[in-house]
Amino acid sequence: MIDTPSVDWLALSPTLALLGAAGVALLSVLLPEWMRKGVAAVAALLGFAASAALAGWVFDESSTRELLLEGTMVQDRLAALAQVILGVIGVAVVLTSWSDRRRENNAEYYALLATAGAGMAFFVSAEGLMTLFLGLEWFSLCLYILVAFDSERETSLEAGLKYLIVGGLGSAVLLFGSALVYGATAELGFGAIAAADSSSDAFLYAGLAMILAGLAFKVSAAPFHMWTPDVYQGSPTPVTAFMAASTKVAALVVTLRILVTAFPAQADTWTIAVAVLAAISLAWGNLGALAQRDVKRILAYSSISHAGFMLMAVAANSEVGTEALLYYLVPYSAMSVGAFAVVAARERELQAPVSLESLAGMGWERPYHGIALWIFMLGMAGFPLTGGMFGKLFVFSAAYDAGDWWLVLIGVAATAVSLGYYLNVVRWLYMRTASALQVAVAGGSPPRDSALDIAIAAAVTVTIGSFFVVQPILDAASDAAAALPF
Amino acid sequence: MLTTTLILFPVVAALVVGILPLPREATAGLALLAALLEVGLWITALTQFDFETGGLQLGTTHEWVESVGISYSVGLYGFSLWLVGATTVVFAAAIGYAMWVGRERTRAYHALMLLLLGAVVATFAAQDLLLFYVAFEAMLIPLYVLVGVWGGERRQAATVTFVIYTMAGSLLMLASVVAFGVTEGTFSLTEGITSDNTWIFLGFAVAFAVKAPLFPLHGWLPLAYREAPVEVAAVLSAVVSKTAIYGFVRIGLPTFPEPADTLSGLILVLASAGLVYGSLLAFRAPDLRGVIAYSSMAQMGLITIGVFAFDDLGLDGAILQSVAHGLVSATMFLLVGMVERRCGTSDVDVLGGMARGRPTLATVVLIGGMIALAVPGSATFAGEFLIMAGAYEQGWGYSVVVALGIVLAAMYTLRVISAILHVKPGRAVREEALDLRLGELALVLPLLLLLLGLSLWPALVSESAFVASSLEDFLP
Numbered sequence: 001m002i003d004t005p006s007v008d009w010l011a012l013s014p015t016l017a018l019l020g021a022a023g024v025a026l027l028s029v030l031l032p033e034w035m036r037k038g039v040a041a042v043a044a045l046l047g048f049a050a051s052a053a054l055a056g057w058v059f060d061e062s063s064t065r066e067l068l069l070e071g072t073m074v075q076d077r078l079a080a081l082a083q084v085i086l087g088v089i090g091v092a093v094v095l096t097s098w099s100d101r102r103r104e105n106n107a108e109y110y111a112l113l114a115t116a117g118a119g120m121a122f123f124v125s126a127e128g129l130m131t132l133f134l135g136l137e138w139f140s141l142c143l144y145i146l147v148a149f150d151s152e153r154e155t156s157l158e159a160g161l162k163y164l165i166v167g168g169l170g171s172a173v174l175l176f177g178s179a180l181v182y183g184a185t186a187e188l189g190f191g192a193i194a195a196a197d198s199s200s201d202a203f204l205y206a207g208l209a210m211i212l213a214g215l216a217f218k219v220s221a222a223p224f225h226m227w228t229p230d231v232y233q234g235s236p237t238p239v240t241a242f243m244a245a246s247t248k249v250a251a252l253v254v255t256l257r258i259l260v261t262a263f264p265a266q267a268d269t270w271t272i273a274v275a276v277l278a279a280i281s282l283a284w285g286n287l288g289a290l291a292q293r294d295v296k297r298i299l300a301y302s303s304i305s306h307a308g309f310m311l312m313a314v315a316a317n318s319e320v321g322t323e324a325l326l327y328y329l330v331p332y333s334a335m336s337v338g339a340f341a342v343v344a345a346r347e348r349e350l351q352a353p354v355s356l357e358s359l360a361g362m363g364w365e366r367p368y369h370g371i372a373l374w375i376f377m378l379g380m381a382g383f384p385l386t387g388g389m390f391g392k393l394f395v396f397s398a399a400y401d402a403g404d405w406w407l408v409l410i411g412v413a414a415t416a417v418s419l420g421y422y423l424n425v426v427r428w429l430y431m432r433t434a435s436a437l438q439v440a441v442a443g444g445s446p447p448r449d450s451a452l453d454i455a456i457a458a459a460v461t462v463t464i465g466s467f468f469v470v471q472p473i474l475d476a477a478s479d480a481a482a483a484l485p486f
Numbered sequence: 487m488l489t490t491t492l493i494l495f496p497v498v499a500a501l502v503v504g505i506l507p508l509p510r511e512a513t514a515g516l517a518l519l520a521a522l523l524e525v526g527l528w529i530t531a532l533t534q535f536d537f538e539t540g541g542l543q544l545g546t547t548h549e550w551v552e553s554v555g556i557s558y559s560v561g562l563y564g565f566s567l568w569l570v571g572a573t574t575v576v577f578a579a580a581i582g583y584a585m586w587v588g589r590e591r592t593r594a595y596h597a598l599m600l601l602l603l604g605a606v607v608a609t610f611a612a613q614d615l616l617l618f619y620v621a622f623e624a625m626l627i628p629l630y631v632l633v634g635v636w637g638g639e640r641r642q643a644a645t646v647t648f649v650i651y652t653m654a655g656s657l658l659m660l661a662s663v664v665a666f667g668v669t670e671g672t673f674s675l676t677e678g679i680t681s682d683n684t685w686i687f688l689g690f691a692v693a694f695a696v697k698a699p700l701f702p703l704h705g706w707l708p709l710a711y712r713e714a715p716v717e718v719a720a721v722l723s724a725v726v727s728k729t730a731i732y733g734f735v736r737i738g739l740p741t742f743p744e745p746a747d748t749l750s751g752l753i754l755v756l757a758s759a760g761l762v763y764g765s766l767l768a769f770r771a772p773d774l775r776g777v778i779a780y781s782s783m784a785q786m787g788l789i790t791i792g793v794f795a796f797d798d799l800g801l802d803g804a805i806l807q808s809v810a811h812g813l814v815s816a817t818m819f820l821l822v823g824m825v826e827r828r829c830g831t832s833d834v835d836v837l838g839g840m841a842r843g844r845p846t847l848a849t850v851v852l853i854g855g856m857i858a859l860a861v862p863g864s865a866t867f868a869g870e871f872l873i874m875a876g877a878y879e880q881g882w883g884y885s886v887v888v889a890l891g892i893v894l895a896a897m898y899t900l901r902v903i904s905a906i907l908h909v910k911p912g913r914a915v916r917e918e919a920l921d922l923r924l925g926e927l928a929l930v931l932p933l934l935l936l937l938l939g940l941s942l943w944p945a946l947v948s949e950s951a952f953v954a955s956s957l958e959d960f961l962p
Binding site: 364378383384385389390392393394396397400401405408409412413415416419423426427430431470471474475478 | 549550551552553554556591616619620621623624626627630631634635641642645649650653654657658660661663664665667668
């Protein structure tokens, strides 16, 4: 007999549900052709929904944190909350994907989406360097394929290649950093690394820096963001939505977890490093976005700047900061998925990449999508009546509380600059008319796409709802923050 | 409860107007009805308000974000009640004007106007720092689109400068709100918490100075007031600018007594400079809208002097003048709009001689102008006199500046009157240009009657804005 570790199946259920869904989606190729897409999409949809629901259950069950699988994984509310968010994002992305004009490989598409989701759910509950790397590669490999999925489009292939190379580099850096940390401490578990007294070891600091850099690639924080605009632009739009929201949620939660649990003794160093990353991301993301014409690229740069805002909360290294980060993720994910969903709808209508010019007059012709995009832009800019405002408020409060008042001022300046492009989108929506610009508009009524419209409605609801219903989200975030040793 | 209704009713009405697929006239009519009902709600509030006891009334408080000390807390003081009153009346007139001229994209337009109304009322009622920020910012959302879509030829430039200025101020205010909330652990304004941090006060002061606008932060004003649809310009200058005064009175003085005292010299000098400079610019402006825009800036300087006089006379005068100027400025903007509709321009050079054959227009412009130039006996005269008397405490120089401002106001207002009515008929004035129509008169007359009423009894506002017992709460 081989001794097998005891497995807490409930704690792993969010991951397993998605893996199961991926299996069903893959098996749909055995079905007659007309059923394949439906079965695969429904499987992925149910998988994500089940994952979110199970994660909610786990959240409820895990008032204390517990180590799983010989201490390589952890069951706590931080992971569970992240998994809930990831599951809901997944549902919205499946809805957004439904009307894509892809004729074949639907089974593979939804299977990969669910597998990537499973990888992220696994990633956020990693408690050791090995599982961390495993989770990272797991969802990254799926994303490499998804980015290049529209293989008939050159830009999609180009994006896939870029993401593969840069992502591979990021993973390699992370792995090297893990090796250095292991060399310095002879430990893989986060708690054990913190317990090993080797705070003066130069290898440990080098390892920490490389792990941070590796994760910054995934967070797309400047200066590790170079891949972001090209990849976001080239990927199929629903995949971009998935990456912009899910990858950020997963990578930021893990960044916070590893820094706080494995490197508390080095906090003086990494808080400064993260604050600098945040400042560079804010500056680079916002200034870069000003120069863009393609809406997906604008949103890509905007996601870099949001990474900066959220890293401000990580740099605070406090319970307040964790709450701020987790709150921020909720409206941010909704606005991100929602904005890309509107872009996807416009793309399908015009059958062309969406530039600012192709938004001209859209607010009047397609009022529902116009108002939705307007709300998302205002939310991203941090206007009131959207959760984006509270996100910024909490992040700024956390930074101010931690004494980083200079970071607050940079954040305020970055927000001011960001209006330049967010309001520019609104300007194109409402203040330019398509007739004046001779942009080919499909005209007539828009193609029916109820699934996508439901996803947009959900995103709008969360964006606005998180403004009015702040306390419950904050309570959940506060429970999750209690899982970390502050 | 009533305050919440005053805030939410226009917002709900905005959603209804925006969603119901009614024909244009019906949509506009519905919006006007909503605006009139809002005036009715305000009158209800007026009758329920107990002016004897003063203090915060008709309020509601709900927890919002308990763990950080943010609450939905609204209520009205005497002065807020009068500011809200001016708001509802001016909005009703502005929405009526928009209906009269038949704005395109009616549903969107009126929904945004009603949203703006809700946001302005919420700003005047907010008793929580964050709620105030929310309402203050929320005003910008409809304004941005209102100016950008329905504005004049250079509307895009106007919106860009307007938004850049306003947001720069607002974001500094956000930083201040964050700093205040983190330091004090609450955002409530009703707990009498004070802060002696000059930097935090400065963030608020800049935001208010931009909104007012005070010299030298008025760069957005000429373009925005010239390019906005005329009734939106009326709303901007009449009530939106007064949110800055409310901010100074409700937040600046009671919450930051020491910093306000420290910086009062600077603010008084800037306000005086704005008063004189704005008046001179108004005198030199080549078009009617420019005159009224710059005169609005001058008046805001004057009112700010009243606030920072730090005594009862100045504060009472500031509120009276805020209400009176709100009504006057709305009247004048709407009148300019009516002249523009007849002549296609508001260039002073090509107007003139409209008094001949147009007795109603002449009478209305003359009465409005007389009140605008603060002829003795008018409400504006009472307000300016109180401010002048109040400012004397801070130094006789400020009273001299106020007096100078009154003289300059007479100069530029007479210029407006004669440019429209007198001299020989200008190139742009066609013979067949009509006198004021009944519909137009119905918009302007209520405003004028209110002004005349206020002129007869200015104490109605000035004596009830602050109850003597609670006045010291608002003085540093």
